[in-house]
Amino acid sequence: MITEAYRNTFAGVLDWVDLAKNNGLYSYEQPFDSAPLATSSLDGRMVTMLTTSNYLGLAGHPEIIAAMKAALDQYGPSACGARLNNGTTSLHLQLEQELAEWMGTESALLFSSGYMANLGAISALCDSDTVIITDQFNHMSILDGCRLAEGSVKIFAHNSMEKLEYVLKRQAGAAKKFVVVDGVYSMDGEIAPLDEIHSLTEQYGALLMVDEAHGVGVLGDTGCGAFEHLGARPDVVMGTFSKSLAGVGGFIAASADVIQFVRHSAHAYLFNASPPAVTIAGVLKALELLRAEPERQEKLWVNTAQFRAGLLNLGLEVMGSVTPVVPIHIGDDMTALRMTKEMLDDGLYVAAAIFPAVPKGSSRLRATVTAAMDDEDIDRALDILGSAAKRHGIIG
Template identity: 40%
Template sequence: MTTLTSTDAAPAGAATPAAEALALKLAATRRRVGALESSAHRRNSFMPYTPVAGTPYVELDGQRLLMMSGYSYLGLAGDPRLAAAAARAVDTYGTGAHGVRALAGTTPLHQELEAEVARFTERESALVFSSGYAANVGTIGALCGPGDHVFVDKLDHASIVDGCQLSGATVTRFRHNDPEHLDSRLRAAPATGVRLVVVDSVYSMDGDVAPLPALREVCDAHGALLMVDEAHALGVIGATGRGIEEHYDRQVRVDVKLGTLSKGIPSMGGWVAGSPDLVYHLRYGARPFLFSAALAPAQCGAALEALRILDREPHRVAHIQSESARFRTAMTDVGMRVGDSTTAVVPLIIGTDTQAYDYATTCREEGVVGLPVVTPAVPNGLARLRIAITAAHTSEHVDTAIDAFVRAAERRAVARA
């Protein structure tokens, strides 16, 4: 055993090389964010919004603002039916789980929720995780490892990318929504082990939809499995909100479907749906599922009720689709850039990070919240406000937002297309 002598130890109060390296990282974050949020008025991140019950408005520092960047696509956040379901779950099962699902954490409510997810997504079985992030990381890690190959769209969500890197599999990226490039990548890769292609259904920064039929054709030609993340698709695309397969009139099916319970479904958690064998394997092989506490009863109860409401009230989906189309048209008509969006996720592409923060701050002065997304989440020069049209937005709300965004663009001299 080696013992440090007094001459080996760093002097009291002296910074070690590791501490100095960490300090540089911490300072860099302070500088980067501080340059964008140089005053309290310019703050756009981690703001404590208070929802105004039954409306798409929030309150901030005594000001009532129209929220246009929230993820409760179905307009069910705060719905009294969900609150009652959550309360019933707490009354029966308590406020938390007794442990992980494999041990004392599983309740009849978890099984009921999983059965409803499976039914709604038109699969035989489903598994509920503590978050959508955990579902992606856990599923990819359980399906792939050293010797296997994962192919990911360049714009896939960070949870997909992290799951691929942690899995130990060989990871290959292909150009966004480009089946031909995927085909060339698959041709160049060894035809050994598991070959898994992973895409988002709706891309969270751009609002465009994956070309599922073409991707399925390429995967079938190369014997690859196809997995889609429906995080921004459930309740948003498809005639009844069932996601990308319904969006393409069920022309093709995917091998692994997963998504969240925290966007269109305003609760917490993630889900994976597929064959009974797949779900059985994930129960024992997906580490974020196996080693995380079970989803809390209140979240299970709220999610279960939201899925049932979505099934009964598909008019919410139709409203989202019609109002988001109207919003996109109005924005492009005045020269705003919305990229390739065809869904409820509508980017207002502004330019530099600073310009996006300037514009977001001015929008708030006009009474609407449009939150900026900057590098590294998006490429340099393509910073944007990410707008989400929900079922809680009436036509009047959308008109109000359009007027506010246009006035803010005029005040900031935002470059038009």
């Protein structure tokens, strides 16, 4: 029964959703009709894509599609079981081996999503004797993993090494200390100072886990992520397939002991359906292309520099971003929603990030740059963004 207590709980979300829909400003869950390339089909028209995590432009790649079709013919659409039962194929084992080799670890473990990888690894590795130390701006999947774990949670101010060291010192007597951070912060585009964090975790005897969801394929000489870019070596690396690798799923890479423990302890692995072989085949091919074609990563960074420079020339605030995740500060939630709808009408898709996805008063347009874009795509995006920002008084 939906009681008054439930209605009061729902009100905080439903009120703003209803307000946005009633004013024609609700632009979430748009029904696209094609792959998320530089331009995509939406309701029969082409729009420039400025919010997609297809960083390397591999979504829709013909070799990936061919690999997936072949796997579909051989393995079917689903294993219909969990990994420890009948849900493991030779493709799963091959991908885990290749990921471990790429990440420079002894072993790796696949999950059905990046969210589940964080949930499963953190909750398995952090028992009641563990103090979990986490950055205040970590992704929600990390926060949910911390909530599910039995350990006590300590939060330090975003990217503050002084605060992190203070917490580590205060917890010196803890039996186990577990530090978990994002490599690239998905709403801000900042990179965590992983070299400094790694040094502190080594000094104070803490295990370090890094979420490289937005670092894989983007940072590092071989595309391993922010830890490679900064020369750090975390104990556990988490990554996703749904961004640079144009697939679905996630993984952790670590020592053989850590992986074996998580394999037999993480509920998100034990009691979850296996990622289908057709998906794994696509990720294997995407990983092959990522490693064989470093020019994709180079093009991504050329485009990122061009786009960020264009925003700064317009007078827009990019909130300290140094990666292809480029937030554009707006401030007011409804203004961000209005701008998103107007720009979509003009042929540009860029998502609005509002509370509770970001702190109150810090709503933003969350732009992401990809290697699939060319100069014309970037110029078009900047023109539409500049016009919308002027209309709403964001810039003069």
